[in-house]
Amino acid sequence: MAKRFGGKFSPDPTDAPATGDRPAFDRAKVDPVGARANLMFVPAVPMVFLALNDGAAGLVTALVSAGFLTGGAVMLREGLKAEAAYHARKVARRPALPRKIIAAFLVGFGITLAAYRSDPGIIAPLLYGLAAFGLHFAAFGIDPLTSKGLEGVDSFQQDRVARVVDGAEELLTDMRDAMKRAEDRKMELRLDQFQTTVRDLIQTVEEDPRDLTAARKYLGVYLIGARDATVKFADIYGRSRDAQARTDYAALLDDLEENFAARTRKLLTEDRTDLTIEIDVLRDRLQREGVRVSPADDV
Numbered sequence: 330m331a332k333r334f335g336g337k338f339s340p341d342p343t344d345a346p347a348t349g350d351r352p353a354f355d356r357a358k359v360d361p362v363g364a365r366a367n368l369m370f371v372p373a374v375p376m377v378f379l380a381l382n383d384g385a386a387g388l389v390t391a392l393v394s395a396g397f398l399t400g401g402a403v404m405l406r407e408g409l410k411a412e413a414a415y416h417a418r419k420v421a422r423r424p425a426l427p428r429k430i431i432a433a434f435l436v437g438f439g440i441t442l443a444a445y446r447s448d449p450g451i452i453a454p455l456l457y458g459l460a461a462f463g464l465h466f467a468a469f470g471i472d473p474l475t476s477k478g479l480e481g482v483d484s485f486q487q488d489r490v491a492r493v494v495d496g497a498e499e500l501l502t503d504m505r506d507a508m509k510r511a512e513d514r515k516m517e518l519r520l521d522q523f524q525t526t527v528r529d530l531i532q533t534v535e536e537d538p539r540d541l542t543a544a545r546k547y548l549g550v551y552l553i554g555a556r557d558a559t560v561k562f563a564d565i566y567g568r569s570r571d572a573q574a575r576t577d578y579a580a581l582l583d584d585l586e587e588n589f590a591a592r593t594r595k596l597l598t599e600d601r602t603d604l605t606i607e608i609d610v611l612r613d614r615l616q617r618e619g620v621r622v623s624p625a626d627d628v
Contacts, residue, residue, distance in 0.1 A: 362409050366405050366406055367402075369398070369401065373394075373395035373398040374395075376395050376443055377391050377392060380392075383446070394443040395439070400432075401432040401435030401436035405428070405429060405432040405469060408424070408428030408432055408472055409469070411472070412424070412472060415477075418491075418494065421476065423472070423474055427474070428472060429469055429470065432465065433462050433466055434462065436461050436462065436465050437459065438458060440457050441457060441458030441461075443457075476491070490538045493545060494534070494535065496549065501524050501552070503556050503559075504556050504560075505520065508520050508563055509563075510567045511563040511567050516566075516578070519582055520582065526586045526593075527548075527589055529589075530548065530592060530593045533597060537596075540596045543592070544592060544596065547588070547589060555581075558581055562575075562578040
């Protein structure tokens, strides 16, 4: 008789959400750091090995060059992540640190040193460095240099939304990192489902910053409490595998998710109510001007 294969890292059919629940991967995104960015770590390795027989000066130059190239690769990865987060939001501040531009400078300087080791001089190494600098920009582009927001919303309100959203995303990241210590795949999926509901609220606030006042407590105080509870659960469950702690934490996530979903529905209902009021006011104004608008014309 066939027997289902199972193990620590095998998928568990009970991990799937219950019928009617949203899957945890509803807002799944592709990792912005692809193979091209990871390949930027490769050139530093052969450069060091090839310089082992070049004497002290040649080896030190190769090590410094490899350090710049590795630093450029690290900055590129972080820059791609920051750029992806920027494009994923409707209201976002430009990255405070232009990581991709810094990465291009580091790579260009690293290639200049590498070329100087083989061809001592000024012109040729600089040309190689400039070429690497330009090719890096051509391959990966530059960082977003301007903040973005919604039309008709003042910059002060946009900055408030961006700060709250940034803080909420940091708390969600802390929760996800802490949950890894618990080594419980099912609870990781349950936490992902809760975070999907939180991001629904975040998206609602981004689309209408006027909702920030009503949602700020949820994206601040409540998320801080959820983060702290997740850290404590991961520490306790990771050590003792306490079943009662797991049950209590799952119940907490259920309550929080229900509250966040209810707040999102309330904000959306209020937005629709505001739209209905604006339509009624506009219809009355048009009728006073002698223009008759039938309800069927409302789309």
